[in-house]
Amino acid sequence: MSRRALALLAPLALLPGACVSTPEAAAPIARAEAPRFDPFVFFLGASRGEGTLDKVLSDPVTVRVESRGRIEIEPHHEASWDAADTRVLVLDQTVTEGDKRPRKRQWRLIEIAPGYYEGSLTDAIGKVTGRSEGNRLVLEYRMKGGFQVRQELTLWEDGRRAANVLKVxxxxxxxxxxxxxIVRG
Structure with missing residues (x-):
């Protein structure tokens, strides 16, 4: 977003109605300890997502995401002989937003401690951080223009579907x- 556009939007931020709110149907699943949301399991193989994107001063648009996840093993580069190799979740996605041309992006995540993740996303500036809390996975990152993104993915009991609420x-x-x-398979 350009500085001019941000300058035009800034006064709207002072109005309570200028914010985009989360739809009531966006969080249909309560937080639970089980099943545990493990992104290395959920995003392995094919998945697809469909949702609605609401932006300030814009009509809602449909978003479709086709994903293919795989695990890569990166050798440990430190001088320790007993250091384990690093498992990397690589998630290749094609994102279609409304009538726009589809765009490609890639996630790369590693588990840095049990339930804690770091990585990269082609849309992000700097690193992506995440944590798994029971059936919920929270991912956070920054985008160009100073935008902060927080995603909360909640796994359904069947382990094949997840609700994703992304706020910018x-x-x-x-x-x-x-x-x-998001649906696996």
Whole structure:
């Protein structure tokens, strides 16, 4: 977003109605300890997502995401002989937002401690951080233009579906919300 556009949107941030709110149907699953959300299991192989993206001053648009996940093993580069190799979840995605041309992006995540993740996303500036809390996976990163992104993915009991609520904020104001259902297979 250009500085001019941000300057035009800034006064709207002072109005309560200028924020995008999370749709009530976006969080249909309560947080639970089981099943545990393990992104290395859920995103292995094919998955697809479909949802609605609401942006400030825009009509809602449908978003479709086709994903293919795989595990890569990276050798440990430190001088320790007993250091384990690193498992990397690589998730290749094709994202279609409304009538726009599909775009490709890639996630790369490693588990740095039990339930804690770091990695990269082609859309992100800097690193992606994440944590698994029972059936919920929370991912956070920054995007170009100073936008902060927080995704909360909640695994359904069947382990094959997840609800994804992605919120984009700027200067503490929510400017976009994606409510999506992701299905494995």
């Amino acid at each position: 904020s700027h200067l503490g104001v929510t400017v976009a919300v994606l409510a999506e259902e």
